[in-house]
Amino acid sequence: MSAQPIQVREFHPRVQAALNNPQIRSNFRRAMDGLMTKRTAAFAGWDLETLRELGAAVRLRALSRLPELLEQLEANLVQQGVQVHWAETGEQACEIIRDICQARGAKSVIKGKSMVTEEMELNHYLEAAGIEALESDLGEYIVQLAEETPSHIIMPAIHKNTDEISELMHEKTGTRRSHDVDYLTASARQQLREKFMRADVGISGVNFAVAETGTLCLVENEGNGRLTTTAPPCHIAVTGIEKVVEKLEDVTPLLALLTRSATGQHITTYFNMISSPRKAAEKDGPEAVHLVLVDSGRSNIYQDQELLDTLRCIRCGACMNHCPVYTRVGGHAYGTTYPGPIGKILMPHLLGLEDTRDLPSASTLCGACGEVCPVKIPIPKLLQRLRKEAVDGDSLQPSRVAGHGIKRRWLESLVWSGWTRMHASPGLYRFAGRMMGRLRGLMPSKLGAWTRYRSAPKPAAKTLHQLMQERSVKSQAVKQESKG
Amino acid sequence: MNQARQNILKRLRDGRQQGFAVPTSDFAVVRERNWTAAEKLDLFQQKIESVHGEVHRVAAERWIQELIRLLAEKKLGNLLVSDIKAHGLELREQWHESLPPLLAYDRKIESWKEQLFTQVDAAVTGCRGAIAETGSLILWPDEDEPRLMSLVPPVHFVLLQADQIYSTFIEAMAEQGWATQGMPTNALLISGPSKTADIEQTLAYGVHGPKELVVLVLE
Numbered sequence: 122m123s124a125q126p127i128q129v130r131e132f133h134p135r136v137q138a139a140l141n142n143p144q145i146r147s148n149f150r151r152a153m154d155g156l157m158t159k160r161t162a163a164f165a166g167w168d169l170e171t172l173r174e175l176g177a178a179v180r181l182r183a184l185s186r187l188p189e190l191l192e193q194l195e196a197n198l199v200q201q202g203v204q205v206h207w208a209e210t211g212e213q214a215c216e217i218i219r220d221i222c223q224a225r226g227a228k229s230v231i232k233g234k235s236m237v238t239e240e241m242e243l244n245h246y247l248e249a250a251g252i253e254a255l256e257s258d259l260g261e262y263i264v265q266l267a268e269e270t271p272s273h274i275i276m277p278a279i280h281k282n283t284d285e286i287s288e289l290m291h292e293k294t295g296t297r298r299s300h301d302v303d304y305l306t307a308s309a310r311q312q313l314r315e316k317f318m319r320a321d322v323g324i325s326g327v328n329f330a331v332a333e334t335g336t337l338c339l340v341e342n343e344g345n346g347r348l349t350t351t352a353p354p355c356h357i358a359v360t361g362i363e364k365v366v367e368k369l370e371d372v373t374p375l376l377a378l379l380t381r382s383a384t385g386q387h388i389t390t391y392f393n394m395i396s397s398p399r400k401a402a403e404k405d406g407p408e409a410v411h412l413v414l415v416d417s418g419r420s421n422i423y424q425d426q427e428l429l430d431t432l433r434c435i436r437c438g439a440c441m442n443h444c445p446v447y448t449r450v451g452g453h454a455y456g457t458t459y460p461g462p463i464g465k466i467l468m469p470h471l472l473g474l475e476d477t478r479d480l481p482s483a484s485t486l487c488g489a490c491g492e493v494c495p496v497k498i499p500i501p502k503l504l505q506r507l508r509k510e511a512v513d514g515d516s517l518q519p520s521r522v523a524g525h526g527i528k529r530r531w532l533e534s535l536v537w538s539g540w541t542r543m544h545a546s547p548g549l550y551r552f553a554g555r556m557m558g559r560l561r562g563l564m565p566s567k568l569g570a571w572t573r574y575r576s577a578p579k580p581a582a583k584t585l586h587q588l589m590q591e592r593s594v595k596s597q598a599v600k601q602e603s604k605g
Numbered sequence: 606m607n608q609a610r611q612n613i614l615k616r617l618r619d620g621r622q623q624g625f626a627v628p629t630s631d632f633a634v635v636r637e638r639n640w641t642a643a644e645k646l647d648l649f650q651q652k653i654e655s656v657h658g659e660v661h662r663v664a665a666e667r668w669i670q671e672l673i674r675l676l677a678e679k680k681l682g683n684l685l686v687s688d689i690k691a692h693g694l695e696l697r698e699q700w701h702e703s704l705p706p707l708l709a710y711d712r713k714i715e716s717w718k719e720q721l722f723t724q725v726d727a728a729v730t731g732c733r734g735a736i737a738e739t740g741s742l743i744l745w746p747d748e749d750e751p752r753l754m755s756l757v758p759p760v761h762f763v764l765l766q767a768d769q770i771y772s773t774f775i776e777a778m779a780e781q782g783w784a785t786q787g788m789p790t791n792a793l794l795i796s797g798p799s800k801t802a803d804i805e806q807t808l809a810y811g812v813h814g815p816k817e818l819v820v821l822v823l824e
């Protein structure tokens with residue numbers, strides 16, 4: 122599979138292309154409208170605010186004890202027979218997984234949905250090592266056939282309509298062209314069943330990892346996650362280190378929030394909890410289970426009191442579904458594994474601001490994402506923080522995100538320091554105001570990107586101060602007259 | 606990779622913010638329900654039917670006849686059922702030749718994977734109760750009713766005792782002592798047949814797991 126390598130920096134041309142593509146726009150518009158309505162309906166009758174507060178509290182409590190909980194999780198899993206591995210980078214995680222596969226002489230891997238393996242581009246890595254990696258979630262399977270990347274973290278193939286999918290499956294797998302979704306789904310089932318039967322290793326993600334009991338929880342509708350974690354003789358679960366929660370009961374509010382926020386379902390078809398490999402008397406299930414804990418930038422986010430909130434995310438996708446920017450440009454325009462608002466606050470940490478400099482600015486700061494986030498991540502506030510980081514714009518708070526200051530320009534910072542000085546001195550402020558009024562004719566009508574969709578601002582002939590002064594002089598005069 | 610472990614844990618410990626303000630977790634919002642047994646059963650049925658699950662309420666002593674009727678109605682050619690559990694023994698005792706043949710999951714999957722994947726029409730299993738709020742069945746697969754039994758055959762019948770319906774997930778796990786007694790190899794909530802909406806948000810059933818989930822509620 123040769124998916125397009127991510128060209129994160131070419132953000133603007135991609136946005137332009139997406140905006141000009143009516144197919145993309147209507148596919149996303151329709152899907153996102155539907156998801157928003159379903160989410161609202163699913164929370165009817167709930168005290169949503171209290172539930173979100175509980176969700177946030179549970180995640181925050183887990184983060185407050187993150188190193189201890191990771192150790193507890195590891196100890197419990199190891200005791201139950203699961204092998205636990207740690208990876209500082211995506212590359213390291215790929216190596217670990219490849220080594221496990223090679224040690225078993227594995228030729229084929231079947232995958233359940235996992236964003237963290239997308240993040241580390243595991244499929245390419247395995248294929249380069251001669252191991253076939255096949256996605257089994259229907260959406261991921263479609264995206265893999267098309268040699269693309271997911272455009273949404275919950276619904277990977279949302280950018281395609283039935284026509285496009287039918288054509289793709291016809292071309293790649295020989296199914297007939299059809300608009301019958303049942304037929305297309307059944308054909309995919311047929312092809313994938315075969316693979317499930319023969320796969321040497323199953324690789325899955327994890328939604329929550331419970332420290333208290335050493336349990337890996339997976340949320341899904343299709344059953345491919347259950348097959349991936351049960352049918353092959355070996356299961357490798359891969360997760361970011363932040364997914365751990367303290368207690369088993371902590372899972373309940375998060376599950377209630379996750380499925381309703383994501384797709385408006387009161388629960389998904391399967392909630393799959395795995396705590397050990399097959400025991401001696403059991404007749405199925407993998408004989409070996411591994412967990413790979415991936416850091417990949419997360420421990421750096423953890424160092425910062427404010428940015429830390431990013432790690433509460435439970436990957437529901439609601440922020441995307443409600444984002445006016447995402448809805449218009451779609452997931453691919455971002456060029457990152459995680460698109461939309463969560464991508465904008467997460468990717469700068471994973472890739473550095475150098476490559477992601479435009480992402481925090483691609484927002485109207487309308488606040489919809491923060492309002493729907495089930496764990497109350499203040500996304501708009503974090504976007505503002507990352508904008509500051511990108512220009513080293515806060516003298517009180519040292520920048521710390523990799524690649525910070527990448528957008529700092531001498532002219533712009535000169536303008537802003539002048540602006541600051543002007544506003545700190547009343548005399549200077551009045552003088553500058555008057556000068557702008559006098560020289561208003563010299564204002565250029567084109568101001569780069571600003572005037573692409575707007576007209577250039579034109580200073581008024583007189584400042585507000587001047588106007589007020591004239592008024593008070595006039596009314597003084599009137600008063601004088603009426604008295605006299 | 607022990608180095609990686611040390612480095613990650615060290616970064617987390619060194620970088621941890623002082624005075625992490627952690628609000629208390631008040632679970633009342635996911636816990637407090639006061640439904641009667643009848644309300645719980647109605648809600649369970651309504652929720653699971655809303656996602657295409659099928660529910661049949663039967664008198665406890667009539668479930669086998671009901672199952673036979675459903676097998677015929679759905680034209681199923683065989684049935685996988687435990688040969689150890691009480692409901693399996695009961696079923697086997699009352700079975701007769703003219704009915705679809707019964708199969709048993711009596712060996713390790715490796716010796717009959719192909720057959721299970723391609724030739725089994727339906728399976729019937731028990732469960733550890735259900736959750737009213739979300740219309741979910743609780744299954745802990747074990748050596749008599751292994752994990753793939755409720756997943757691979759296209760039709761899955763589940764026997765549920767009407768008095769084993771909990772209001773919420775948190776209530777079920779607390780009352781059954783999940784966290785204290787330790788978790789099994791695999792525990793499941795099943796809420797409807799397998800489904801996908803990955804093709805233009807159009808729902809399709811049975812994408813990987815069972816196309817039909819049929820619950821027999823024994824009253």
Ligand code: SF4
Nearest residue numbers: 434435437438440494
């Ligand atoms: S940031 Fe919040 S809304 Fe967005 S995916 Fe994460 S949990 Fe969901």
